[in-house]
Amino acid sequence: MSRLNSMMRRLAAQAEGLEWGATMVDSLEGDFLDMGLGNGRTYDHIREIAPDRRIWVIDRALNCHPSCVPPKEDFLQGEAEEMLKKMATDGTKVAMAHYDFGFGDKAKDVAEAARLSAFIKEIMLAGGVLVSGQPLVGFEQVRGPTTVAPERYYFYRT
Template sequence: MSRLESMRRRLTAQIDGLNWAAEEIAPLSGDVLELGLGNGRTYDHLRERIPDRRIWVIDRVLKPHPSCIPPAACFLQGEADEMLIQLAKTGARIVLAHYDFGFGVKEKDVAEGARLSPLIAPLMVPGGLVVSQQPLVGFEQIRGPEAIAPDRYLFYRAP
């Protein structure tokens, strides 16, 4: 598969997965957490899809498209572990987390996901969802939308 085809497959899975998760969390209370802002595309999608939820964003740098800059009060800039600890101190309760961190090196990505998982878990409301392109630990892995190949995007439910 070409890299371009792989990108299309990833973006389709991301959109379908986030739309599915937004419907699944509808009866639950809580905020949303975008882990990795990048250009802001998924943040923009989330704020359009679930406009009634507060969306927290964590990233090392703030360099999104100008139309996708989160409110300053919801953007935590810095290393993810430090920012997750800071977010926990606010008392935020997360019903949907989108884990979009990655170096592009599988071993590093898996290690970072395992390292950050214990910092994400206490933020989650029971039954909340984590949608991730990286494997995480300490969550119940569940099947997402049927149209998404199980290895393309990962879905977890918080205990």
């Protein structure tokens, strides 16, 4: 499979997973979280599918498309561990989170996801959903939307 086809499959899985996740937590009160803003495409999609939710965003830098800049009060700039600890200290509770941090090195990305899992767990509501491009640790892995091939994207309940 070409890298272009692989990317298209990943983006489709991401969008379908986020839409699935939003429906799974419809009855939960809580915020949403996008970990890894990048150019803002995912954040923009979450805004569209969950217009009534507060959407927190964590990233090291604000480098997104101008139309995708989150409100200042919802953007946590810095290292993920520090920002997740701040959210926990502030009592933030998240119903759905999307994990999309990465260095571009699979082994390093998997290790970072495993390391950050405990910090993510601290802010998730019981019954919440995690949609992730990397495997996470300490959550119940579930089957996401049937349109997404297993291991293309990861889905968890808390």
